[in-house]
Amino acid sequence: MLxxxxxxxxxxxGALVAVRKGMDPFGxxxxxxxxxxxxxxxxxxxxxxxxxxxxxxxxxxxxxxxALAAWATAYFRPGMLDGWMGKRMLVWADAxxxxxxxxxxxxxxxxxxxxxxxxxxxxxxxxxxxxxxRDILAGDRPMVLWSRDFYVTxxxxxxxxxxxxxxxxxxxxxxxxxxxxxxxxxRAGSILLGWSFPNLPGxxxx
Numbered sequence: 001m002l003x004x005x006x007x008x009x010x011x012x013x014g015a016l017v018a019v020r021k022g023m024d025p026f027g028x029x030x031x032x033x034x035x036x037x038x039x040x041x042x043x044x045x046x047x048x049x050x051x052x053x054x055x056x057x058x059x060x061x062x063x064x065x066x067a068l069a070a071w072a073t074a075y076f077r078p079g080m081l082d083g084w085m086g087k088r089m090l091v092w093a094d095a096x097x098x099x100x101x102x103x104x105x106x107x108x109x110x111x112x113x114x115x116x117x118x119x120x121x122x123x124x125x126x127x128x129x130x131x132x133x134r135d136i137l138a139g140d141r142p143m144v145l146w147s148r149d150f151y152v153t154x155x156x157x158x159x160x161x162x163x164x165x166x167x168x169x170x171x172x173x174x175x176x177x178x179x180x181x182x183x184x185x186x187r188a189g190s191i192l193l194g195w196s197f198p199n200l201p202g203x204x205x206x
Contacts (some may be wrong), residue, residue: 002176003040003052004062009093011036011063015070016090017083017138023112031134032067034059035042035110037119038130043105043122049113060203061162068140091191093141099183102127102158104178107166115162123159148196150186158183 013037018028037053039058053059074081081089105126109119115156128144128151135142144151162179170178188196 001186002100003104004058006097006104007036007040007059007062008066009100010097010134011066012070013090013094013097013131014063014134015132016081016093017140018067019070019074019086023070028071029064029068031061031137032070035130035134036063036066036138038133039101039105039126039128040130040168042129043126044110046122046125047114049111049112080192085088093185095154095187098131098155098187099180100127100129101130101159102183103157103162103179106159106162106179107172107175110163110166114144116167120156122158123162124152124156127155131169142170147202148199150195150197153197154183154187154190157186 011032014032015028017035018031021027023031040059043052070081102123104123106119106123108117109122109161114122132142132144143149150157158179161182162175165175165178186195
């Protein structure tokens with residue numbers, strides 16, 4: 001359930017980028033699907049398990065529905081998903097997807113018997129990879145490279161909190177909420193309040 005929510009949210013970010021690029025419906029579907037399943041695909045390959053969306057098409061169906069809904073909205077309500085509003089929706093949907101996938105990726109790695117530090121790293125990678133693919137395919141600078149924003153750091157924080165709470169034997173719903181709150185909270189602070197690491201001596205903004 002949590003992974004399906006992450007797929008849908010990340011697929012929405014891909015569709016929002018497709019709006020800005022003026023793509024056709026199939027472009028929407030491609031970008032939404034790559035974004036929605038990209039991180040999970042890499043996670044499953046690293047864990048040497050069957051890739052989820054290949055074995056069961058539910059994630060692809062979710063991405064397709066989200067993509068077509070976004071295309072129809074953009075077509076019948078021009079400007080609604082573009083401009084300033086579209087950019088804000090993209091940033092916040094990406095933050096939500098980042099937090100969700102950081103938790104899911106870490107939980108699945110732990111369940112597969114991966115060491116804790118490796119599980120945290122895999123959670124961060126799961127959370128980041130789909131967005132990186134989206135931005136590269138769209139010809140944009142990946143969000144992960146935006147100045148000194150907390151991005152991978154936010155994903156790693158959510159993943160680390162998930163692993164920490166899991167190690168304490170806390171109930172899965174509370175582990176999920178704690179991991180999401182940690183990852184999303186740090187990313188939100190970076191977006192709203194400019195939280196970031198300081199510049200390296202002698203360097204400017206990236």
